[in-house]
Amino acid sequence: MAFFRTTVAALFATGLAGIVCAQSVIGTGEPGSLTNNLGYVVATVATQRAGVDMQVRSCDTPQECLTLTGLGEITFSLNNIQELRAAVSGTEQFDGAGHPDLRAVARLIDVRPAMFVRDDSGINSIAELAGKRVPVAYGDQMTERDAVIALLAAGGLSAADVLGVEYSDIGEATAAFQAGEVDAMMAHVFDLSLVGVDRALGAERGLKAETQMKMLPVPDDSEALSSITAAFPGASIVITSPLEGRPGFERIRNTRLPGVLQETRTMSYGILLVASTAADEELVHKLVSALAANRDAFLVTGDPQYVSFDKREMAKRYNKVEYHPGAVRYYDEAGLWTEN
Numbered sequence: 544m545a546f547f548r549t550t551v552a553a554l555f556a557t558g559l560a561g562i563v564c565a566q567s568v569i570g571t572g573e574p575g576s577l578t579n580n581l582g583y584v585v586a587t588v589a590t591q592r593a594g595v596d597m598q599v600r601s602c603d604t605p606q607e608c609l610t611l612t613g614l615g616e617i618t619f620s621l622n623n624i625q626e627l628r629a630a631v632s633g634t635e636q637f638d639g640a641g642h643p644d645l646r647a648v649a650r651l652i653d654v655r656p657a658m659f660v661r662d663d664s665g666i667n668s669i670a671e672l673a674g675k676r677v678p679v680a681y682g683d684q685m686t687e688r689d690a691v692i693a694l695l696a697a698g699g700l701s702a703a704d705v706l707g708v709e710y711s712d713i714g715e716a717t718a719a720f721q722a723g724e725v726d727a728m729m730a731h732v733f734d735l736s737l738v739g740v741d742r743a744l745g746a747e748r749g750l751k752a753e754t755q756m757k758m759l760p761v762p763d764d765s766e767a768l769s770s771i772t773a774a775f776p777g778a779s780i781v782i783t784s785p786l787e788g789r790p791g792f793e794r795i796r797n798t799r800l801p802g803v804l805q806e807t808r809t810m811s812y813g814i815l816l817v818a819s820t821a822a823d824e825e826l827v828h829k830l831v832s833a834l835a836a837n838r839d840a841f842l843v844t845g846d847p848q849y850v851s852f853d854k855r856e857m858a859k860r861y862n863k864v865e866y867h868p869g870a871v872r873y874y875d876e877a878g879l880w881t882e883n
Contacts, residue, residue, distance in 0.1 A: 566596040567618035567826065569816075570608035573601055577731075577848060578621040578814065581651065584849070585621070585816065585830075588840050593833035595826065604683065606636050613642030613819055618826070620817045623654065624777035624861055625686055627817055631864060636685060646867040648816040649831055649857040652841070652849055655732040655783060656690040657809040658759040659802050661744065664726060669698025669759050672705055675726040678716035679707035687713050689775050691729045694810055696770035697761045732758065732783055732800060732809060733848040741801040756802035758783075761809050771810055777861045781811040787850065800847075813859060818867050827869025831857070835877065855879060 567589070571582035582599045589597035597619075602608040605622050609630040612620040622630075633641020658677075660666045666675070672695070679702045681687040692702060708725055710716040720728035721740050730737055737756075744755035761767050761780055771778050785803045816834075818827055835854040842849060858866065858874040860881070866874075874880035 566598070568598045568600050570600050570602050570611055570617045570620040572605065572608075572621075573603070577654070580844070580846065581814065581849070582621055584840055584844060585619075585651075585834065588833050588837050589830055592837055592840075593829045595830060605686075606630075609637075609642060609645060609817065610640075612817055613645050615819060615821045618818060618822055619648065619830075621651075622815060622817055623686055624650075624813045624815060624864070625689060625775060627815055628776055628861070628863055642819070644820045645817055646820060646822075646870075647861065647864050648818050648827055648867050648870045649834060650813040650815050650859040651834070651852055651857070652814050653781070653811045653851045653856075654814060654848065655781065655809050655811050656687075656694065656729055657732050657783075657802075657807075658691075658694050658727050659720070659730055659737075659756045660727045660759060662755055662757045666726065666759070667757075669694060669761070670700065672698065672727055672759075673700055675705055676708055676724070677705040677727050678710050678719065678725055678729065679705065680709040681713050681716060682711040684712055687729065690810065690812075693771045693774035693778060694729065694761070696774045697767040697810070698759075699770075727759075731848070732803065733787075733846075733850070735847065737801040757804055758802040758807050758809065760807045763808060775810070775812065777864075778810050778812045780808055782806050782808055787847070813861075820867070822867060822869070824867075824869035824872070827867050828873050831870045831873045835873070 569582050569585055572578040579601055586597040586599050589595040600617060605626045608620040609622055609626060611617045613630065627645065627647065629635035630637045630642050631645050633639060658669055658672065666672065679691055695701060695705065710719065716728055717730060717740060719725045721743055741755050768780050771780065783803055784806050785799045787800060835857060838852055838854065841852040858879045871880060
């Protein structure tokens with residue numbers, strides 16, 4: 544974390560500062576979380592490249608961030624597609640209290656949740672998790688819950704088909720997997736903390752193999768995709784290579800991802816920059832333009848989860864989610880907008 548903040552500070556110091564002409568606030572998750580760190584990258588680009596004085600504000604929950612954005616109390620928010628859809632439609636955690644004026648501004652990165660097992664478990668597919676001990680609930684971390692349900696569905700299973708175990712958060716579930724209390728865990732493929740889990744498993748067994756875990760593949764058929772999107776609308780399936788995640792994993796264990804033994808299909812969903820229709824169109828246009836032109840600001844952090852930032856994916860379309868007019872104007876100018 545110190546490395547991350549030091550890198551962001553260096554960006555501020557060495558960036559070509561523009562004239563600061565506006566102030567805005569971006570809402571993120573708790574300090575040290577994926578969206579909080581991402582918020583500092585966005586704020587750096589906004590201040591140094593777009594002339595926007597942007598402050599980062601941590602929220603207690605994703606719902607709080609989206610609610611404050613919908614009410615106009617903060618300008619932007621970082622949320623995953625599932626959270627944004629629920630907020631716009633007034634469903635799930637926003638049941639009866641939706642914010643239909645929320646708009647997507649940009650898809651920034653993707654998150655890849657996957658099911659992991661120990662490499663000597665004898666489990667080679669998601670379907671083989673039937674009857675096994677699997678974390679299925681994570682307190683108020685609803686996205687993690689939904690991701691597990693979606694991954695199980697891809698293998699033709701429901702939560703009722705496994706020995707479901709409930710934990711307070713994903714960290715507690717990961718610790719249970721490391722301790723051998725559960726047979727599988729859901730984790731984010733590019734999460735650097737997986738290196739620690741992998742090494743701990745190796746030390747426990749006195750082994751020095753390249754990895755002590757394996758990621759279970761999502762089946763290669765249309766039914767798996769339909770099952771995932773039914774449980775987690777807006778998700779997709781991608782292929783992850785063992786050599787992805789550079790430069791982050793390259794610094795600490797060559798270039799291979801823990802548990803990814805070969806090209807493997809898994810689930811993916813987007814982290815989006817969000818604003819309300821009340822956000823100034825020129826401000827949004829200026830920020831999106833600056834983000835699109837500064838991919839290096841994401842890569843220089845060394846966080847492997849940011850490798851997926853690609854300006855060609857910033858305007859990715861999602862069912863039942865509209866884009867802010869200021870963002871659409873930039874995407875149209877840049878040839879990135881399609882009407883379908």
